[in-house]
Amino acid sequence: MLPSVLTPGSACSGSGRAAVGHVLTPLVPTVPSRAPLCPHLLQPNVVPQIVSQQTTCRMITHCATPRANAASSVAKLVHQNSKPMKIIIAGAGIGGLVLAVALLKQGFEVQVFERDLTAIRGEGKYRGPIQVQSNALAALEAIDPEVAGEVLREGCITGDRINGLCDGLTGEWYIKFDTFHPAVSKGLPVTRVISRVTLQHVLARAVERYGGSDIIQNGCCVTKFEERPTASGGSEVVVHLEDGRQVTGDLLIGADGIWSRIRKQLIGETKANYSGYTCYTGISDFTPADIDIVGYRVFLGNGQYFVSSDVGNGKMQWYGFHKEPAGGTDPVGTRKARLLEIFGHWNDNVVDLIKATPEEDVLRRDIYDRPPIFTWAKGKVALLGDSAHAMQPNLGQGGCMAIEDAYELAIDLSKAVAAAGGNAAAVNVDGVLNQYQANRMMRVSAIHGMAGMAAFMASTYKCYLGEGWSKWVESFRIPHPGRVIGRLVMLLTMPAVLDWVLGGNTDHVAPNRVPYCSLGDKPKAFDESRFGEFMSNDASIVYSSHADWILVSERTASGAAAAAGGDVNSFCECKGIYMATQQALVGRSGSPAEPALSVDDVHVHDRHAHVWREASGNGNGDGSSSGGSDYFLQDLGTGRGTWVNGQRIQDGAKVQLWPGDTVEFGRHPSHEVFKVKMQHVTLRSDELQGSRYSTLLVGKIQEPKADAQERSGAMAGGLGGGKLVAA
Template sequence: MYKFLYLMCQISIHFLSSLTFHFPLRSLFSCLISTPMDPNAKSGVYFLAPEDSFNDLAFYLYKKNKIITRKRCLVRLLEEGGGIEKVVPKLEQEKKSGERKRQQLRVLIAGGGIGGLVLALAAKQRGYEVKVFEKDLRVVRGEGRHRGPIQLLSSALSVLEAIDENVAKQIMEAGCVTGNRTNGLADGLSGEWFTKFDLFTPASRKGLPITLVICRMTLQDILVNAVGSNILRNNSKVVNFIQEPRKVRVVLENGQHYDGDILVGADGIWSEVRSKLFGRQKANYSGFTCYSGLTNYVPPSIDTIGYKVFLGLNQYFVASDVGHGKMQWYAFHGEPPSSSHNLEGKKKRLKELFGKWCNEVTTLISETPEHMILQRDIYDRDLINTWGIGRVTLLGDAAHPMQPNLGQGGCMAIEDCYRLILELDKVAKHGNRESDVISALRSYENKRMPRVMIFHSVSRMASQVLVNYRPYIEVNLWPLSQDLNNMQIKHPCIHLASALLEFTFPQFVDWMIAGHGAHTLCLFLYLLLFPLLLLLRSFFFFLYGILLVAALKERKMSELLFDDLFKVLNLDPDGKKYDKVSRIVARSEKCDMHLLLDVNTEIYPLNKDEKFLMVLSPSLVLNTKDGPVSIQDKFEYIMHGRLYNIEHDGEPPKEGSKTELEVEVYASFGGLQMKLKGHASHCLKFAVDQKLFLLIRKVEA
């Protein structure tokens, strides 16, 4: 687990160093305290858009007689008394006046994905002449195969509102809001929360739309209808372009060509426009393949949990509600890339990888049809110092492809579109001069790079941090190290990492959603992470020494809490409530205990009159006269959960007591319930809030 924190700091240093190397500090800090002018308003009018890096309304409160606008809220700070006056009507008049002065720009867009369509919509709203060239709209839409939904953060939704309020309204009505529910990281084996994220408070405080997910095809349909078929040209692949002093010409695969004032490459990670600008560049394999699936199964916690990321070593699993009675999940596993993925066998492979994880994960996999499971390898590219040359620029994945760990690829493309259209508005107002067009494109790139760089670096960091999650101490120093590892000692750095995330992540989420709290985040990163790296390294080596000595000194192993042979008396006494999950009724032979237990019968079928050995243990390692022994391989079905209640009449018995008191022990294994009822003398080792493993192996009758 020490790698978890060490790697966080190491990658943070890497990304901070990249900030210093790629951008002068003066430019970076000017980004912290500056905000772009709204091109449609008079001097002194500021637009605090969410895509602008590190903006905070409080910074501008000292300005007098300035018009300040954030999203749909426009105010004027008055000289006398510091009051506030709404000036929406006046600003609308200024916008209309600015529209009459605009010169018509000719905008060519390569790519009809989310970024290309949003830019086309924004340009159309400005009255520009727009053409979008897409090689195959069916592939972008996901026709013929399932493509997962897209997450739209509050910042991206507010940008869509600024571009076209009617379109934004359609998107919000069609989407499934997840930002008002619990979201966060959890342990993959137990399903217990590691840390939670608050996406609702920052958005509601700023008056922004709440984060949602929406079907990619639905979003595509809304944008295509808004853009119009006269602008979108399907079956039109851009293969080349030619720059001239006053125009740029695109050449299509079918031989046709079109002229425009600018060309924007929005054609994804394998961008043809990018390759023509900077040459063929190799994409970086992330080290992970991604299995994705869509299922009609809805978990019982659907009303309270938006999305949940389950952590494990070298793999992690993401589950999200996508509305309409469906769940979308992504399973990431570290393995070499493959040139071809088998159409069948993915479900079996996933059960091998995640079969011993908590019930929430295994049930989602089991309930997903084979044909709804897709696999793709995850790639990104290194950041580059510029996204364009002359009259050509890039946006979205064509400019900055990033790993999907933060779910921000689409949001960054939408924010790119809005920043670009603001810069083009300045050109249109001043006559569309050649120098103005080129400088506007470079200005767009420079203003977007700092924010994009942070998301790109954090997404890379997240992929490494998530799969280095180790809840127990692991060392490999000498032969006795195996004894220490078998003890499954909870790593104290789990709590340290949780506290660190609890302190820093709200600041990052605040800035990610609404630009608030960025100053605190920036100062924390620059002033603390550099010395913290050295301190953490020393601390972890010291801590491991102490833990190693203490653990080897005690050598205390776990004992079984309960074990007995059971016979299945009945299945689903109240009727079957869930597919592939049955409630068995059984009675033990030695202790005469009554058992009710939920079992995933697709993974482990049990039938009436069958016998099985059941063990309840706090650990998978037992102490024997021959030393520590793992019991995991001796059983066929294992669940990990928590004992949450013990019910009894009268005073609880003490060890050695002959009382006839009966007790009922209740435990939950990722949603699967267990009730064990019997004589109290057999339940003396149980305690409320106890973590335990349930292990089952069938025996011959």
Template sequence: MSHEDIRKDTGLRQAGLLNKGFEVQMFERDLTAIRGEGKYRGPIQIQSNALAALEALDPQVAEEVLAAGCITGDRINGLCDGETGKWYVKFDTFHPAVNKGLPVTRVVSRVELQQILARATERIAGADIIQNDCHVVDYEEHVNSSGQKKVTAILEDGRRFEGDILIGADGIWSKVRRKLVGKTEPSYSKYTCYTGIADFTPPDIDTVGYRVFLGNGKYFVSSDVGGGKMQWYGFHKEKAGGCDPESGKKARLLDIFGHWTDMVTDLIRATPEDDVIRRDIYDRPPIFKWTEGRVALLGDSAHAMQPNLGQGGCMAIEDGYQLAVDLSEACEKAENSGRPLDVEGVLKGYFNKRLGRASTIHGLAGMAAIMASTYKAYLGEGLGPLEFIKQLKIPHPGRVGGYFAMNMMMPSMLGWVLGGNTSALRGADRAPHCRVNDKPKAFHEQDFWKFLSDDMALLRAARAKWTLVPAASVATAAQAHSDSIDAAENGERHQFGLRIAYPEAALEICTAGVLIGSGADADVKLDSPVVAEAHARLRNSEAGGYTVEDLASPSGTWLNGRRLQPRQPAQLCPGDELCFGCRETEAVRYRIKMVHASVCEQLSTENGNGLTNGKKTDPEPELVAA
């Protein structure tokens, strides 16, 4: 069999074609990303469906990618209210994968992923297979002097390369697409996106992989990417082409998201200004022409979608697998039958197999963007003069209806997105199996169901300390903990797991809990005229975490702007604001924060307070008050 010659513009799936016996020539416009040069754009999420396709394409490459990735699918993920941080809907991306023998979702450095794939192609076909500084701007189909149908890729510098097939995998601004379907411009999504990576360890990093924080006209995504780093994306509805003043991106972000949960603002503040990138988000409507003659589109050039499902790159990998399999099978049949290979028929078959799934996921990504950016927690939000209605805390009907709809539809939708392409993977290409290292590492697998339904159980499972820090502080969670780090001698535990931090020493906590006031008997003494001698008390909660109880103080104890009824304990949550005294300038305000045990350990070691000898922090929640 004479191998078909593939002239393939930029893409990630060339190793699969090489493994099928094809001669491939890669044209890369810019190799700086592969070399790790230029602006670091952060990791990319590769979900279970794409990882399985990679395994089928090249097991060795898949092993390298899996080893390089940070697993997020082994934890709880989902949607949260942007302002409060409370869970709206949780996702299970673990069982839809393992139940079908698929690898669990990971995030991988873009640079490392490209380097793995580049090494694989060079290992199979030599160092000259990838040509740099080659921008394909046009192509021509023709019949050569031998009567064979060919296609010629034309580069920007005038060079021409002839082959049997041209695969345009050159992205949303594809020149191959433009020639194939005509000039059409990408559609602006009406959203600009800020993104960055922070050296930050959330308190629940062991149990939560990623969150999407919902809002009206904006939303925010955060994800663990491994190595003590968090990647985030902040989306805001505005006109295209906007820009920020020099060193003004973080200020703009805090203007947009500054009143949201600490889980959002802490990430923004922890990110260096120079590491924040801004770009407008574009996509393209689905098209029904991916192929013509000996030319085909693949990935974003065929179906560029919004990033809200994390499936853009995954669809490209699925495309690459399907194309490699179809070409390989067609060549084998042609060789056995002695008939010429019907290239155009193969490419049309590839299009027919991929159109339905890619278009459906394209639509789901658009729906996800609409849902994430039109979320309203309470009636009155976004109503201008009627905004005051929001203070009544009447749940918005859309939020209530969306909650039930999401919980009903999400399991089946995730099952189809993550596992719906399994039937397309030939049995000979991949053996379904589950990887031991894909299992949850911070909790038992049977706890998955409990955490999906019980927010407090998930909160209790965090290996973190609860801290009480000055609400006026604009520091990150780690910096705030640095101000309030446990000063207990030798890190001794007090009853109920509570700890008090003083510049002088820590006090033993009696069975009554932590007394807050201005009197001599107070465990936390606040010097303010509006704070009573015995003002409030913090205790362990039977439900987990802590409660606060006002002790009939004259000026009251306020939780998130609401005055507590005397002698009636109220449950505390991370992000809550506690105000001891009336809501005037004399009042003393604190914020409830959780800080991961590893951060506490590091800060304690650096400051000489508490933990020593690198011992692990006790995983039970503790309260530290500054």
């Protein structure tokens, strides 16, 4: 909880983001923030003061006074006396564009060649969001506060909530991550996700702003390079383009991705490593029940795992990884069906996201990486980003490492030119590139290894002993030893790992940015003081979610029933009720008692059971959702039997229900199984009936295709884009 000195209405209200002197000062004036800033945040040596809390987390309480021994920021452009150094960048991806912005602001001459600019222009298939974590955001701020500010505004904050690993089958938490406090304790921005198209738009506009509209050239693929001597006794690099042109420069940076041609020529042919996993991905118009408290989750399984993340505007991005040989394909229109074969028996947080994604929006690709290399540079050529260290996506650090690379290389080149008195020709380029490689290799290699280990752990997870070799042993529900030991190890090591991944580059960017605390990064849906509670108590997340609880029976929608929608796997036939404070009667269909929830089974009594909710001291106590309520079922003592999770309860017994519980009335097994589900209040619908099955679209009704095409490439939609229905 931030103290009064940083609360709205105080002298320090506003974004708390300071525009201070930076080494990488723009050639044009920056746009001042519209929000009022803390006066002391404008001082270059301010650092956040950290105090211990009663919880295990730490937080910023106020900004301390400047440290006398802190290094001051240098707001000075590197002036290049004669002909400026010319840098050629192959690739206009995130790393290449960040490097271009940084170098242009330092007076370098820059030329960027890109084979296909459709990604930047947002043409063709919508490209999913990318996670920009605190370490990369800090590097962006050190390069250009204006660009960083735009990214911060456009991105969806996920680091202000609970994140972590869950069991794929049950959805139960395995371990939670706190990415909020490692960031704010070091004065870093909190992790965001942002559309790749939006991010590249922001960066491309900055390149044009600082260098002109001809800096980025489209349709220009760099095929090879060579170094040749110059008349002055030095050397230059000659770049050959696919269209036959040749361009000369002082330095070539290969930022052309995992299949880099620059890398191939620089170090020779090296085979990309297939991870063993194919990845399905999509973006759903869906709102999970606990979206206000949980930012992203990784659901673990044996030979498969599933990642979901809030990306803002009522959308969720997901990735489904499955272990299988490379090169597999799916017949047209069958990707969702295959996903449901793989993940359909997992918990609702996984299944509903898949169902809520239109078939045409499900993409598939095999996951490759490359082993770490020890040569990033030779002569006047260097590699950056995926061309040097393509890694698996499991830590969300691939793009972040490219941004850190760009910052490091720009700083090293700027320092070298400054040390040469602005004479670019006098710079020892080989030495600069070797220094860049040395400064980056250890950190990148460590994170590369962590990403691979994360993939291995996520896909070899086993919940119970016997999984994969004995269903009989598995039925005893004995926790798998690997699961128990792995969780213990992660509990002991994860805080330090996150602190290093997110904050390990902080000292390096410190001379060029000021630590700050931003009100905009605070948790939005709960008080920051509850962070420790949510980290330690799984039930608190359930009780505090803004969600309805429903008792529902679901079955696959028939083709005829869903024909109008064109995607049978996006629909579900549902019968159920919202559980409320008034007791709802469960009874046999056609009963004169007119039960709220009718069961189509002659074994069920006319007045079989009651379900309801009661106010409790838990959660947020809003009375309209799960907050502050417990949910109950009571058998009415008819002798017909009620089963919860396959176990018969005593006649007349009252039991507390929990999300994921299955309930059967009259007999077990029953042809009509009801499940307790949580559903975000924004998905509440009057189409869900307790007396009959209704064919409902999971998530919300999709907007017309014409409207969708108008917003191609943009993060649009949101909760107001269609009629919301039950899942």
